[in-house]
Amino acid sequence: MAITDHVQCSAIMHSPPTHLYVDSTVQEAIDLLVEHHMYNVPVVDRDEIFVGEISARRLMGLLLPVSLSMEQGLKQTSFMRESLADIKRRLDSVKSHPIAPYVATDITVVYPDSPLIDALMLLFHKYIRIPVVDRNNGRLLGGISLITLLRAVEAPE
Protein backbone atom coordinates (compact mmCIF):
# COMPACT_ATOMS: atom_id res chain seq x y z
CA MET A 1 0.00 0.00 0.00
CA ALA A 2 1.33 3.44 -0.89
CA ILE A 3 1.19 6.08 1.79
CA THR A 4 -1.01 8.26 -0.47
CA ASP A 5 -3.76 5.61 -0.85
CA HIS A 6 -7.13 6.04 0.90
CA VAL A 7 -6.77 3.96 3.98
CA GLN A 8 -9.24 1.65 5.73
CA CYS A 9 -9.21 0.62 9.39
CA SER A 10 -7.88 -2.86 8.61
CA ALA A 11 -4.61 -1.37 7.38
CA ILE A 12 -3.46 -0.08 10.74
CA MET A 13 -5.49 -1.92 13.41
CA HIS A 14 -3.60 -3.91 16.00
CA SER A 15 -4.70 -7.47 16.67
CA PRO A 16 -5.49 -9.61 18.43
CA PRO A 17 -6.52 -7.18 21.16
CA THR A 18 -6.27 -7.88 24.88
CA HIS A 19 -9.79 -8.55 26.13
CA LEU A 20 -11.97 -9.83 28.95
CA TYR A 21 -15.02 -12.09 28.97
CA VAL A 22 -18.42 -10.97 30.27
CA ASP A 23 -18.19 -13.58 33.02
CA SER A 24 -14.71 -12.45 34.13
CA THR A 25 -14.62 -11.14 37.70
CA VAL A 26 -13.88 -7.61 38.84
CA GLN A 27 -10.60 -8.94 40.29
CA GLU A 28 -9.56 -10.30 36.86
CA ALA A 29 -10.42 -6.96 35.26
CA ILE A 30 -8.31 -5.10 37.83
CA ASP A 31 -5.36 -7.46 37.26
CA LEU A 32 -5.53 -6.95 33.50
CA LEU A 33 -5.83 -3.16 33.75
CA VAL A 34 -2.87 -2.99 36.13
CA GLU A 35 -0.72 -5.43 34.12
CA HIS A 36 -1.25 -3.74 30.74
CA HIS A 37 -1.66 -0.14 32.01
CA MET A 38 -4.91 0.01 30.04
CA TYR A 39 -7.77 2.39 30.74
CA ASN A 40 -10.43 0.51 28.85
CA VAL A 41 -10.62 -3.13 27.83
CA PRO A 42 -12.91 -4.69 25.22
CA VAL A 43 -15.25 -7.37 26.54
CA VAL A 44 -16.47 -10.37 24.50
CA ASP A 45 -18.72 -13.34 25.14
CA ARG A 46 -17.43 -16.92 25.01
CA ASP A 47 -17.94 -16.94 21.19
CA GLU A 48 -15.57 -13.96 20.95
CA ILE A 49 -18.47 -11.72 19.89
CA PHE A 50 -17.89 -8.10 20.96
CA VAL A 51 -20.17 -7.08 23.86
CA GLY A 52 -18.78 -3.76 25.10
CA GLU A 53 -16.01 -2.29 27.16
CA ILE A 54 -15.03 -2.08 30.78
CA SER A 55 -13.30 1.15 31.70
CA ALA A 56 -10.98 2.17 34.51
CA ARG A 57 -13.46 4.97 35.22
CA ARG A 58 -16.24 2.45 35.78
CA LEU A 59 -14.02 0.40 38.10
CA MET A 60 -13.11 3.63 39.89
CA GLY A 61 -16.83 4.07 40.56
CA LEU A 62 -16.78 0.79 42.51
CA LEU A 63 -14.31 2.30 44.95
CA LEU A 64 -16.67 5.19 45.73
CA PRO A 65 -19.87 5.16 47.79
CA VAL A 66 -22.73 4.53 45.35
CA SER A 67 -24.30 7.92 46.18
CA LEU A 68 -21.21 9.57 44.64
CA SER A 69 -20.77 7.42 41.55
CA MET A 70 -24.46 7.24 40.54
CA GLU A 71 -26.07 9.46 37.95
CA GLN A 72 -27.18 12.75 39.59
CA GLY A 73 -25.21 11.71 42.69
CA LEU A 74 -23.34 13.97 45.10
CA LYS A 75 -20.97 16.39 43.39
CA GLN A 76 -19.59 18.28 46.35
CA THR A 77 -17.80 15.88 48.69
CA SER A 78 -15.49 18.04 50.78
CA PHE A 79 -17.62 17.41 53.89
CA MET A 80 -16.79 13.68 53.77
CA ARG A 81 -13.97 11.92 55.55
CA GLU A 82 -12.81 8.63 54.00
CA SER A 83 -10.09 6.20 55.03
CA LEU A 84 -8.22 3.69 52.88
CA ALA A 85 -10.00 1.02 54.93
CA ASP A 86 -13.37 2.41 53.75
CA ILE A 87 -12.22 2.17 50.13
CA LYS A 88 -10.78 -1.32 50.58
CA ARG A 89 -14.02 -2.51 52.20
CA ARG A 90 -16.01 -1.39 49.17
CA LEU A 91 -13.58 -2.99 46.74
CA ASP A 92 -13.51 -6.27 48.67
CA SER A 93 -17.30 -6.43 48.55
CA VAL A 94 -17.33 -6.55 44.73
CA LYS A 95 -14.07 -8.28 43.80
CA SER A 96 -15.64 -11.66 43.15
CA HIS A 97 -18.63 -10.21 41.22
CA PRO A 98 -18.76 -10.73 37.44
CA ILE A 99 -18.00 -7.59 35.43
CA ALA A 100 -21.18 -7.92 33.32
CA PRO A 101 -23.18 -5.17 35.13
CA TYR A 102 -20.31 -2.72 34.73
CA VAL A 103 -19.70 -3.30 31.01
CA ALA A 104 -20.67 -0.33 28.84
CA THR A 105 -22.50 -1.76 25.82
CA ASP A 106 -23.21 1.48 23.94
CA ILE A 107 -19.75 1.52 22.37
CA THR A 108 -19.37 2.68 18.78
CA VAL A 109 -17.33 0.19 16.73
CA VAL A 110 -15.71 0.34 13.29
CA TYR A 111 -15.34 -2.41 10.68
CA PRO A 112 -12.15 -3.45 8.89
CA ASP A 113 -13.40 -1.77 5.70
CA SER A 114 -14.53 1.46 7.42
CA PRO A 115 -12.59 4.54 6.29
CA LEU A 116 -9.80 5.21 8.79
CA ILE A 117 -10.99 8.82 9.15
CA ASP A 118 -14.16 7.56 10.88
CA ALA A 119 -12.07 5.88 13.57
CA LEU A 120 -9.87 8.96 13.94
CA MET A 121 -12.88 11.23 14.49
CA LEU A 122 -14.14 8.87 17.21
CA LEU A 123 -10.72 8.91 18.86
CA PHE A 124 -10.68 12.70 18.66
CA HIS A 125 -14.14 13.19 20.16
CA LYS A 126 -14.81 10.32 22.50
CA TYR A 127 -12.70 7.22 22.87
CA ILE A 128 -9.16 6.16 23.77
CA ARG A 129 -9.40 3.03 21.64
CA ILE A 130 -11.94 1.98 19.00
CA PRO A 131 -12.79 -1.70 18.68
CA VAL A 132 -12.72 -3.15 15.17
CA VAL A 133 -15.30 -5.93 14.72
CA ASP A 134 -16.31 -8.26 11.91
CA ARG A 135 -19.17 -6.65 9.95
CA ASN A 136 -20.93 -10.01 9.53
CA ASN A 137 -20.63 -11.91 12.80
CA GLY A 138 -19.70 -9.18 15.32
CA ARG A 139 -16.46 -10.88 16.39
CA LEU A 140 -13.78 -8.69 17.90
CA LEU A 141 -10.90 -8.44 15.40
CA GLY A 142 -8.68 -5.68 16.75
CA GLY A 143 -8.46 -2.09 17.89
CA ILE A 144 -7.26 1.33 16.86
CA SER A 145 -5.78 3.86 19.27
CA LEU A 146 -3.66 6.97 19.00
CA ILE A 147 -0.61 4.77 19.53
CA THR A 148 -1.63 2.44 16.68
CA LEU A 149 -2.10 5.45 14.44
CA LEU A 150 1.21 7.08 15.36
CA ARG A 151 3.06 3.81 14.76
CA ALA A 152 1.49 3.50 11.30
CA VAL A 153 2.20 7.11 10.37
CA GLU A 154 5.78 7.05 11.65
CA ALA A 155 6.60 3.65 10.19
CA PRO A 156 9.16 3.65 7.35
CA GLU A 157 7.48 3.18 3.92
Next chain:
Amino acid sequence: MDSSAPAILLGLDPLWLSTAIFVATYALLISERVHRTVAAMLGAGLMILSGIITQDDAFDGVDFNTISLLTGMMILVGITQRTGIFQFVAVWVVKKAKADPRGILVTLATVTAVFSAFFDNVTTVLLIVPVTLLVVDKLEVSPYPFLYAEIFASNIGGTATLIGDPPNIMIGSAVGLSFTDFISELGPVVVCIHFAVLLVIYLLWTRQLTSSPEARARVMAFDARGSITDTVLLRQSLAVMATVITGFIVGEHFGLQSGSVALGGAALLMLLFTLGRTGKEQSARVQEVLAELEWGTILFFMCLFMMVHGLKASGVLTLLGQQMVGLTGGDLQVTAFATLWLAATASAVIDNVPFVATMIPVLQSTTAHLGGTEQMAPVWWALSLGACLGGNGTLVGATANIIVAGFAERAGQPISFGRFLLLGLPVLLLSTIIASGYLYLRHFA
Protein backbone atom coordinates in the same frame (compact mmCIF):
# COMPACT_ATOMS: atom_id res chain seq x y z
CA MET B 1 -67.79 33.57 23.59
CA ASP B 2 -65.76 36.33 21.98
CA SER B 3 -67.68 37.74 19.02
CA SER B 4 -64.43 38.16 17.06
CA ALA B 5 -63.77 34.41 17.20
CA PRO B 6 -63.49 32.76 13.80
CA ALA B 7 -66.05 30.27 12.57
CA ILE B 8 -65.97 26.91 14.33
CA LEU B 9 -64.48 24.09 12.34
CA LEU B 10 -67.13 22.42 10.12
CA GLY B 11 -69.81 24.23 12.10
CA LEU B 12 -69.45 21.78 15.00
CA ASP B 13 -70.87 22.61 18.40
CA PRO B 14 -68.02 24.35 20.31
CA LEU B 15 -69.22 22.74 23.53
CA TRP B 16 -68.64 19.24 22.20
CA LEU B 17 -65.57 20.08 20.14
CA SER B 18 -63.73 21.72 23.04
CA THR B 19 -64.71 18.83 25.32
CA ALA B 20 -63.36 16.35 22.76
CA ILE B 21 -60.04 18.22 22.49
CA PHE B 22 -59.80 18.44 26.27
CA VAL B 23 -60.61 14.76 26.86
CA ALA B 24 -58.17 13.67 24.14
CA THR B 25 -55.41 15.81 25.68
CA TYR B 26 -56.13 14.43 29.16
CA ALA B 27 -56.03 10.90 27.73
CA LEU B 28 -52.60 11.64 26.23
CA LEU B 29 -51.42 13.03 29.58
CA ILE B 30 -52.64 9.99 31.49
CA SER B 31 -51.29 7.47 28.97
CA GLU B 32 -47.84 9.12 29.20
CA ARG B 33 -47.28 8.01 25.60
CA VAL B 34 -46.69 11.61 24.64
CA HIS B 35 -44.60 14.08 26.67
CA ARG B 36 -46.86 16.34 28.74
CA THR B 37 -45.54 19.52 27.14
CA VAL B 38 -46.25 18.16 23.66
CA ALA B 39 -49.74 17.01 24.71
CA ALA B 40 -50.59 20.45 26.13
CA MET B 41 -49.19 22.19 23.03
CA LEU B 42 -51.39 20.01 20.83
CA GLY B 43 -54.45 20.69 23.00
CA ALA B 44 -53.89 24.47 23.01
CA GLY B 45 -53.12 24.48 19.28
CA LEU B 46 -56.29 22.58 18.44
CA MET B 47 -58.43 24.96 20.54
CA ILE B 48 -57.14 27.82 18.36
CA LEU B 49 -57.03 26.03 14.98
CA SER B 50 -60.57 24.71 15.36
CA GLY B 51 -61.78 28.24 16.01
CA ILE B 52 -63.01 27.77 19.58
CA ILE B 53 -60.81 30.65 20.70
CA THR B 54 -58.61 33.15 18.86
CA GLN B 55 -54.89 33.46 19.50
CA ASP B 56 -55.58 36.67 21.46
CA ASP B 57 -58.12 34.85 23.63
CA ALA B 58 -55.59 32.08 24.24
CA PHE B 59 -52.95 34.58 25.40
CA ASP B 60 -55.54 36.25 27.65
CA GLY B 61 -56.17 32.85 29.23
CA VAL B 62 -52.56 32.46 30.37
CA ASP B 63 -52.06 33.40 34.01
CA PHE B 64 -48.76 35.25 33.63
CA ASN B 65 -48.54 35.81 37.37
CA THR B 66 -48.23 32.02 37.81
CA ILE B 67 -45.73 31.79 34.94
CA SER B 68 -43.63 34.63 36.42
CA LEU B 69 -43.68 33.16 39.91
CA LEU B 70 -42.72 29.74 38.58
CA THR B 71 -39.89 31.12 36.41
CA GLY B 72 -38.61 33.46 39.10
CA MET B 73 -38.46 30.70 41.71
CA MET B 74 -36.70 28.35 39.26
CA ILE B 75 -33.96 30.96 38.73
CA LEU B 76 -33.65 31.63 42.47
CA VAL B 77 -33.37 27.94 43.37
CA GLY B 78 -31.04 27.27 40.42
CA ILE B 79 -28.51 29.81 41.69
CA THR B 80 -29.01 29.13 45.42
CA GLN B 81 -28.45 25.39 45.10
CA ARG B 82 -24.97 26.02 43.63
CA THR B 83 -23.81 27.27 47.03
CA GLY B 84 -24.16 23.81 48.63
CA ILE B 85 -26.62 25.09 51.26
CA PHE B 86 -28.96 22.10 50.85
CA GLN B 87 -26.18 19.57 51.53
CA PHE B 88 -24.79 21.74 54.32
CA VAL B 89 -28.10 21.76 56.18
CA ALA B 90 -28.60 18.02 55.57
CA VAL B 91 -25.16 17.09 56.94
CA TRP B 92 -25.52 19.58 59.79
CA VAL B 93 -28.82 18.11 61.04
CA VAL B 94 -27.45 14.57 60.71
CA LYS B 95 -24.64 15.53 63.06
CA LYS B 96 -27.01 17.41 65.37
CA ALA B 97 -28.96 14.13 65.65
CA LYS B 98 -25.67 12.50 66.76
CA ALA B 99 -25.86 10.24 63.67
CA ASP B 100 -28.62 8.26 65.39
CA PRO B 101 -30.81 6.70 62.65
CA ARG B 102 -34.03 7.60 64.48
CA GLY B 103 -33.00 11.21 64.91
CA ILE B 104 -31.81 11.36 61.31
CA LEU B 105 -35.15 10.05 60.06
CA VAL B 106 -36.95 12.93 61.76
CA THR B 107 -34.43 15.68 61.00
CA LEU B 108 -33.79 14.84 57.34
CA ALA B 109 -37.52 14.48 56.62
CA THR B 110 -38.22 17.77 58.35
CA VAL B 111 -35.45 19.53 56.42
CA THR B 112 -36.97 18.09 53.23
CA ALA B 113 -40.38 19.44 54.22
CA VAL B 114 -39.05 22.91 55.03
CA PHE B 115 -36.99 23.17 51.82
CA SER B 116 -39.96 21.89 49.79
CA ALA B 117 -42.12 24.61 51.30
CA PHE B 118 -39.84 27.33 49.93
CA PHE B 119 -38.20 25.71 46.90
CA ASP B 120 -39.55 23.23 44.40
CA ASN B 121 -39.95 19.64 45.57
CA VAL B 122 -37.90 18.10 42.76
CA THR B 123 -34.81 20.25 43.44
CA THR B 124 -35.13 19.51 47.15
CA VAL B 125 -35.14 15.73 46.76
CA LEU B 126 -32.45 15.87 44.05
CA LEU B 127 -30.15 17.47 46.62
CA ILE B 128 -31.21 15.80 49.88
CA VAL B 129 -31.59 12.18 48.73
CA PRO B 130 -27.93 11.63 47.66
CA VAL B 131 -26.77 12.85 51.10
CA THR B 132 -29.31 10.53 52.71
CA LEU B 133 -28.09 7.55 50.68
CA LEU B 134 -24.50 8.29 51.67
CA VAL B 135 -25.41 8.54 55.36
CA VAL B 136 -27.49 5.35 55.45
CA ASP B 137 -24.72 3.56 53.54
CA LYS B 138 -22.21 4.60 56.21
CA LEU B 139 -24.65 3.69 59.00
CA GLU B 140 -25.41 0.32 57.35
CA VAL B 141 -29.18 0.78 57.77
CA SER B 142 -31.99 0.26 55.26
CA PRO B 143 -32.59 3.36 53.13
CA TYR B 144 -36.34 2.69 52.79
CA PRO B 145 -37.73 4.47 55.87
CA PHE B 146 -35.63 7.52 55.00
CA LEU B 147 -36.57 7.57 51.31
CA TYR B 148 -40.29 7.12 52.02
CA ALA B 149 -40.17 9.79 54.72
CA GLU B 150 -38.50 12.22 52.31
CA ILE B 151 -40.98 11.56 49.50
CA PHE B 152 -43.92 12.16 51.82
CA ALA B 153 -42.24 15.16 53.47
CA SER B 154 -41.57 16.85 50.12
CA ASN B 155 -45.23 16.64 49.08
CA ILE B 156 -46.54 17.55 52.52
CA GLY B 157 -44.05 20.41 53.02
CA GLY B 158 -44.85 21.80 49.58
CA THR B 159 -48.49 22.18 50.65
CA ALA B 160 -47.66 24.74 53.33
CA THR B 161 -46.86 27.83 51.28
CA LEU B 162 -47.92 29.79 48.21
CA ILE B 163 -44.67 28.84 46.47
CA GLY B 164 -44.33 25.27 47.76
CA ASP B 165 -46.17 23.45 44.98
CA PRO B 166 -47.47 24.60 41.55
CA PRO B 167 -51.17 24.02 42.48
CA ASN B 168 -50.80 26.56 45.28
CA ILE B 169 -49.19 29.06 42.91
CA MET B 170 -52.13 28.65 40.51
CA ILE B 171 -54.80 28.83 43.23
CA GLY B 172 -53.16 31.79 44.96
CA SER B 173 -52.82 33.65 41.70
CA ALA B 174 -56.33 32.96 40.41
CA VAL B 175 -58.14 33.63 43.67
CA GLY B 176 -55.89 36.34 45.10
CA LEU B 177 -54.76 34.42 48.19
CA SER B 178 -51.49 35.74 49.58
CA PHE B 179 -48.33 34.13 50.94
CA THR B 180 -49.49 34.98 54.46
CA ASP B 181 -52.95 33.49 53.79
CA PHE B 182 -51.39 30.20 52.73
CA ILE B 183 -48.90 29.80 55.54
CA SER B 184 -51.33 30.83 58.27
CA GLU B 185 -54.15 28.65 56.91
CA LEU B 186 -52.19 25.57 55.82
CA GLY B 187 -49.04 25.79 57.98
CA PRO B 188 -50.57 24.30 61.16
CA VAL B 189 -52.28 21.37 59.44
CA VAL B 190 -49.16 20.62 57.39
CA VAL B 191 -47.08 20.39 60.58
CA CYS B 192 -49.65 17.95 62.07
CA ILE B 193 -49.73 15.78 58.95
CA HIS B 194 -45.93 15.75 58.62
CA PHE B 195 -45.38 14.47 62.13
CA ALA B 196 -48.29 12.02 61.96
CA VAL B 197 -46.78 10.45 58.81
CA LEU B 198 -43.31 10.40 60.39
CA LEU B 199 -44.76 8.59 63.40
CA VAL B 200 -46.21 5.90 61.12
CA ILE B 201 -42.85 5.36 59.41
CA TYR B 202 -41.05 5.40 62.76
CA LEU B 203 -43.36 2.74 64.17
CA LEU B 204 -43.10 0.55 61.06
CA TRP B 205 -39.30 0.52 60.98
CA THR B 206 -38.44 1.22 64.62
CA ARG B 207 -36.50 -2.01 65.16
CA GLN B 208 -34.29 -1.51 62.12
CA LEU B 209 -33.40 2.05 62.99
CA THR B 210 -30.24 1.24 64.92
CA SER B 211 -26.58 1.48 64.04
CA SER B 212 -23.24 0.48 65.58
CA PRO B 213 -21.09 3.09 67.38
CA GLU B 214 -18.33 2.58 64.75
CA ALA B 215 -20.74 3.31 61.90
CA ARG B 216 -22.05 6.38 63.68
CA ALA B 217 -18.49 7.57 64.26
CA ARG B 218 -17.89 7.39 60.48
CA VAL B 219 -20.78 9.81 59.93
CA MET B 220 -19.85 12.04 62.87
CA ALA B 221 -16.46 12.55 61.16
CA PHE B 222 -18.21 14.54 58.39
CA ASP B 223 -17.63 18.27 58.42
CA ALA B 224 -20.75 20.08 57.18
CA ARG B 225 -18.80 23.23 56.28
CA GLY B 226 -17.10 21.30 53.49
CA SER B 227 -20.42 21.37 51.60
CA ILE B 228 -20.38 25.11 51.08
CA THR B 229 -18.82 25.89 47.72
CA ASP B 230 -19.19 29.67 47.60
CA THR B 231 -19.73 31.66 50.81
CA VAL B 232 -20.16 35.00 49.03
CA LEU B 233 -22.87 33.63 46.74
CA LEU B 234 -24.45 31.88 49.74
CA ARG B 235 -24.80 35.16 51.63
CA GLN B 236 -26.19 36.85 48.51
CA SER B 237 -28.66 34.03 47.83
CA LEU B 238 -29.94 33.97 51.40
CA ALA B 239 -30.30 37.76 51.45
CA VAL B 240 -32.24 37.74 48.17
CA MET B 241 -34.45 34.82 49.31
CA ALA B 242 -35.22 36.70 52.55
CA THR B 243 -36.05 39.83 50.53
CA VAL B 244 -38.31 37.85 48.18
CA ILE B 245 -40.21 36.22 51.04
CA THR B 246 -40.58 39.60 52.75
CA GLY B 247 -41.81 40.89 49.38
CA PHE B 248 -44.43 38.12 49.24
CA ILE B 249 -45.64 39.05 52.73
CA VAL B 250 -45.72 42.85 52.48
CA GLY B 251 -46.14 43.16 48.69
CA GLU B 252 -49.87 42.59 48.80
CA HIS B 253 -50.30 45.83 50.76
CA PHE B 254 -48.67 47.74 47.92
CA GLY B 255 -50.46 46.02 45.04
CA LEU B 256 -47.33 44.03 44.22
CA GLN B 257 -48.14 40.54 42.91
CA SER B 258 -46.06 37.50 43.80
CA GLY B 259 -44.93 36.98 40.17
CA SER B 260 -43.32 40.43 40.10
CA VAL B 261 -41.65 39.83 43.46
CA ALA B 262 -40.19 36.46 42.34
CA LEU B 263 -38.97 37.74 38.97
CA GLY B 264 -37.59 40.88 40.64
CA GLY B 265 -35.68 38.71 43.11
CA ALA B 266 -34.44 36.49 40.27
CA ALA B 267 -33.16 39.57 38.39
CA LEU B 268 -31.40 40.82 41.51
CA LEU B 269 -29.72 37.47 42.24
CA MET B 270 -28.66 37.11 38.59
CA LEU B 271 -27.15 40.59 38.80
CA LEU B 272 -25.17 39.65 41.94
CA PHE B 273 -24.18 36.34 40.35
CA THR B 274 -22.66 38.07 37.31
CA LEU B 275 -21.54 41.46 38.68
CA GLY B 276 -17.85 42.38 38.32
CA ARG B 277 -17.13 39.67 35.74
CA THR B 278 -15.99 40.11 32.17
CA GLY B 279 -18.61 40.23 29.44
CA LYS B 280 -17.75 36.72 28.34
CA GLU B 281 -18.00 35.29 31.87
CA GLN B 282 -21.29 37.09 32.45
CA SER B 283 -22.67 35.66 29.24
CA ALA B 284 -21.57 32.14 30.22
CA ARG B 285 -23.12 32.42 33.69
CA VAL B 286 -26.43 33.78 32.37
CA GLN B 287 -26.55 31.02 29.75
CA GLU B 288 -25.86 28.40 32.44
CA VAL B 289 -28.68 29.64 34.67
CA LEU B 290 -31.14 29.91 31.79
CA ALA B 291 -30.19 26.48 30.44
CA GLU B 292 -31.15 24.94 33.79
CA LEU B 293 -34.62 26.49 33.65
CA GLU B 294 -37.33 23.95 32.96
CA TRP B 295 -38.61 25.51 29.77
CA GLY B 296 -40.73 22.44 29.07
CA THR B 297 -42.61 22.93 32.33
CA ILE B 298 -43.12 26.64 31.67
CA LEU B 299 -44.48 25.93 28.17
CA PHE B 300 -46.66 23.16 29.63
CA PHE B 301 -48.29 25.60 32.03
CA MET B 302 -48.87 28.20 29.33
CA CYS B 303 -50.46 25.74 26.91
CA LEU B 304 -52.55 24.22 29.68
CA PHE B 305 -53.94 27.64 30.57
CA MET B 306 -54.78 28.21 26.89
CA MET B 307 -56.50 24.85 26.56
CA VAL B 308 -58.53 25.33 29.75
CA HIS B 309 -59.44 28.80 28.52
CA GLY B 310 -60.89 27.23 25.38
CA LEU B 311 -63.01 24.97 27.52
CA LYS B 312 -64.12 27.91 29.63
CA ALA B 313 -64.94 30.06 26.58
CA SER B 314 -67.19 27.37 25.13
CA GLY B 315 -69.13 27.22 28.40
CA VAL B 316 -68.17 23.66 29.38
CA LEU B 317 -66.66 24.62 32.71
CA THR B 318 -69.69 26.68 33.75
CA LEU B 319 -71.83 23.66 32.89
CA LEU B 320 -69.58 21.44 35.04
CA GLY B 321 -69.86 24.01 37.82
CA GLN B 322 -73.66 23.88 37.59
CA GLN B 323 -73.56 20.09 37.74
CA MET B 324 -71.35 20.32 40.81
CA VAL B 325 -73.73 22.76 42.50
CA GLY B 326 -76.58 20.39 41.65
CA LEU B 327 -74.76 17.44 43.21
CA THR B 328 -73.71 19.26 46.37
CA GLY B 329 -76.98 21.15 46.68
CA GLY B 330 -74.97 24.39 46.72
CA ASP B 331 -73.84 23.53 50.25
CA LEU B 332 -70.45 25.02 51.08
CA GLN B 333 -69.37 22.30 53.50
CA VAL B 334 -70.32 19.48 51.15
CA THR B 335 -68.54 21.26 48.27
CA ALA B 336 -65.37 21.73 50.34
CA PHE B 337 -65.16 18.09 51.43
CA ALA B 338 -66.08 16.81 47.97
CA THR B 339 -63.33 19.00 46.49
CA LEU B 340 -60.78 17.79 49.04
CA TRP B 341 -61.41 14.10 48.44
CA LEU B 342 -61.85 14.44 44.68
CA ALA B 343 -58.58 16.41 44.43
CA ALA B 344 -56.71 13.92 46.62
CA THR B 345 -57.92 10.95 44.58
CA ALA B 346 -57.35 12.58 41.20
CA SER B 347 -53.88 13.90 42.10
CA ALA B 348 -52.75 10.46 43.23
CA VAL B 349 -53.32 9.19 39.70
CA ILE B 350 -52.82 12.16 37.39
CA ASP B 351 -50.59 15.21 37.36
CA ASN B 352 -52.10 17.69 39.83
CA VAL B 353 -51.28 20.68 37.60
CA PRO B 354 -53.82 20.04 34.79
CA PHE B 355 -56.36 18.93 37.39
CA VAL B 356 -56.08 22.15 39.38
CA ALA B 357 -55.93 24.29 36.21
CA THR B 358 -59.32 22.81 35.25
CA MET B 359 -60.86 22.88 38.73
CA ILE B 360 -60.10 26.57 39.34
CA PRO B 361 -62.50 27.94 36.67
CA VAL B 362 -65.09 25.24 37.51
CA LEU B 363 -65.11 26.30 41.16
CA GLN B 364 -64.97 29.99 40.24
CA SER B 365 -68.19 29.57 38.28
CA THR B 366 -69.94 28.30 41.42
CA THR B 367 -68.91 31.29 43.59
CA ALA B 368 -72.28 33.01 43.36
CA HIS B 369 -74.15 29.84 44.41
CA LEU B 370 -71.87 29.31 47.40
CA GLY B 371 -72.34 32.76 48.87
CA GLY B 372 -69.53 34.84 47.36
CA THR B 373 -65.75 35.00 47.13
CA GLU B 374 -65.06 35.23 50.85
CA GLN B 375 -67.32 32.29 51.72
CA MET B 376 -65.52 30.19 49.09
CA ALA B 377 -62.20 30.22 50.99
CA PRO B 378 -62.57 26.74 52.59
CA VAL B 379 -63.14 25.26 49.11
CA TRP B 380 -59.87 26.72 47.82
CA TRP B 381 -57.99 25.38 50.85
CA ALA B 382 -59.62 22.01 50.24
CA LEU B 383 -58.45 22.07 46.61
CA SER B 384 -54.90 22.98 47.64
CA LEU B 385 -54.70 20.33 50.39
CA GLY B 386 -56.18 17.60 48.20
CA ALA B 387 -54.08 18.38 45.12
CA CYS B 388 -50.76 18.65 46.99
CA LEU B 389 -51.26 15.78 49.46
CA GLY B 390 -52.69 13.55 46.70
CA GLY B 391 -49.19 13.26 45.25
CA ASN B 392 -48.33 10.85 48.07
CA GLY B 393 -50.92 8.26 47.02
CA THR B 394 -48.98 6.51 44.28
CA LEU B 395 -45.45 6.41 42.95
CA VAL B 396 -46.53 8.43 39.88
CA GLY B 397 -48.50 10.94 41.96
CA ALA B 398 -45.69 13.50 41.92
CA THR B 399 -42.46 14.07 40.01
CA ALA B 400 -40.45 14.08 43.25
CA ASN B 401 -41.65 10.51 43.96
CA ILE B 402 -40.33 9.31 40.61
CA ILE B 403 -37.00 11.10 41.15
CA VAL B 404 -36.52 9.41 44.55
CA ALA B 405 -37.49 6.01 43.08
CA GLY B 406 -34.84 6.59 40.39
CA PHE B 407 -32.19 7.20 43.05
CA ALA B 408 -33.32 4.13 44.99
CA GLU B 409 -33.05 2.01 41.84
CA ARG B 410 -29.52 3.28 41.09
CA ALA B 411 -28.50 2.56 44.68
CA GLY B 412 -29.66 -1.03 44.19
CA GLN B 413 -32.70 -0.67 46.48
CA PRO B 414 -35.64 -0.24 44.08
CA ILE B 415 -39.07 1.08 45.09
CA SER B 416 -41.74 -0.61 42.98
CA PHE B 417 -45.16 0.86 42.16
CA GLY B 418 -46.93 -1.80 44.24
CA ARG B 419 -44.64 -1.53 47.20
CA PHE B 420 -45.04 2.23 47.26
CA LEU B 421 -48.82 1.90 47.04
CA LEU B 422 -48.87 -0.23 50.21
CA LEU B 423 -47.59 2.71 52.21
CA GLY B 424 -48.61 5.64 50.00
CA LEU B 425 -52.30 4.88 50.04
CA PRO B 426 -52.62 4.65 53.86
CA VAL B 427 -50.50 7.82 54.16
CA LEU B 428 -52.78 9.62 51.69
CA LEU B 429 -55.83 8.42 53.60
CA LEU B 430 -54.39 9.49 56.95
CA SER B 431 -53.39 12.93 55.69
CA THR B 432 -56.72 13.56 53.95
CA ILE B 433 -58.58 12.57 57.14
CA ILE B 434 -56.45 14.98 59.18
CA ALA B 435 -57.04 17.68 56.54
CA SER B 436 -60.82 17.02 56.68
CA GLY B 437 -60.85 17.32 60.46
CA TYR B 438 -58.84 20.52 60.30
CA LEU B 439 -61.09 22.11 57.66
CA TYR B 440 -64.15 21.15 59.69
CA LEU B 441 -62.82 22.55 62.97
CA ARG B 442 -61.54 25.73 61.36
CA HIS B 443 -64.47 26.58 59.10
CA PHE B 444 -67.58 24.60 59.89
CA ALA B 445 -67.63 23.65 63.60
